[in-house]
Amino acid sequence: MPSVQYGNTTIEYHIYEKNGLKSHYISVAQEEGVILKGSRLSLEESNQLILKKARWIIEKLELVQANHRDEIVTGSRIQYLGRKYYVQLLIDDNRSDIQIRFTASKFQVQLPSSLHSQRALKAAFQDFFQQKAKEKITPRVRKWSKITGLDFEALKFRQLEKRWGSCTPSNNIIINTDAIKLPFTLIDYLIVHELVHTKVKNHSQAFWAELSKHIPNWRELDGKMYGMKL
Numbered sequence: 001m002p003s004v005q006y007g008n009t010t011i012e013y014h015i016y017e018k019n020g021l022k023s024h025y026i027s028v029a030q031e032e033g034v035i036l037k038g039s040r041l042s043l044e045e046s047n048q049l050i051l052k053k054a055r056w057i058i059e060k061l062e063l064v065q066a067n068h069r070d071e072i073v074t075g076s077r078i079q080y081l082g083r084k085y086y087v088q089l090l091i092d093d094n095r096s097d098i099q100i101r102f103t104a105s106k107f108q109v110q111l112p113s114s115l116h117s118q119r120a121l122k123a124a125f126q127d128f129f130q131q132k133a134k135e136k137i138t139p140r141v142r143k144w145s146k147i148t149g150l151d152f153e154a155l156k157f158r159q160l161e162k163r164w165g166s167c168t169p170s171n172n173i174i175i176n177t178d179a180i181k182l183p184f185t186l187i188d189y190l191i192v193h194e195l196v197h198t199k200v201k202n203h204s205q206a207f208w209a210e211l212s213k214h215i216p217n218w219r220e221l222d223g224k225m226y227g228m229k230l
Contacts, residue, residue, distance in 0.1 A: 001014065014032065015046060034061070074087060082182060098121065144195060159177050165194045
């Protein structure tokens with residue numbers, strides 16, 4: 001799939017060659033993404049046409065995403081580690097399951113047509129985030145435990161509805177699976193916040209005093225956490 005870079009945004013698009021058209025047309029749709037339709041062009045010429053309309057394309061992509069924010073389709077944007085990445089669905093009826101591959105710039109999702117449903121896709125992404133949360137957050141919890149000297153009993157990952165994390169009376173730390181969608185700065189803040197609860201069980205003055213020893217800018221980070229969507 002060809003793509004162009006416009007500022008910090010990568011615009012991927014499809015080319016539909018159609019002879020007989022007097023001009024070239026660009027459309028943006030939820031399922032198909034960005035489409036350039038018209039007679040055959042060189043890749044350089046196609047890229048220039050997309051760049052010429054880049055601002056309009058980005059506005060349309062944002063509008064389409066806002067109208068179907070919870071749907072997972074080609075052209076969707078899914079948040080991961082603080083950024084939103086493009087989703088590409090690839091139907092492969094030789095498969096019997098859904099495979100999600102993150103390429104550092106987008107999510108490539110291979111699936112059979114029998115599993116092409118929102119329910120199946122959302123379950124697959126939830127499994128993906130569960131796996132990545134364990135893989136990427138677990139070593140950071142251990143690192144921060146050593147740095148702060150705050151020990152915990154066990155680490156668990158669960159889907160929580162109203163909290164990013166918690167610490168039980170027996171010092172088990174529970175991290176919301178969706179925390180993997182946060183940038184690492186906020187993931188680290190969440191980790192230290194819960195580690196401090198192994199020492200101070202409430203949000204008293206003593207808690208914030210202990211937290212400030214390890215995260216001096218906790219107020220700024222706490223405000224950002226509050227503004228993040230669960």
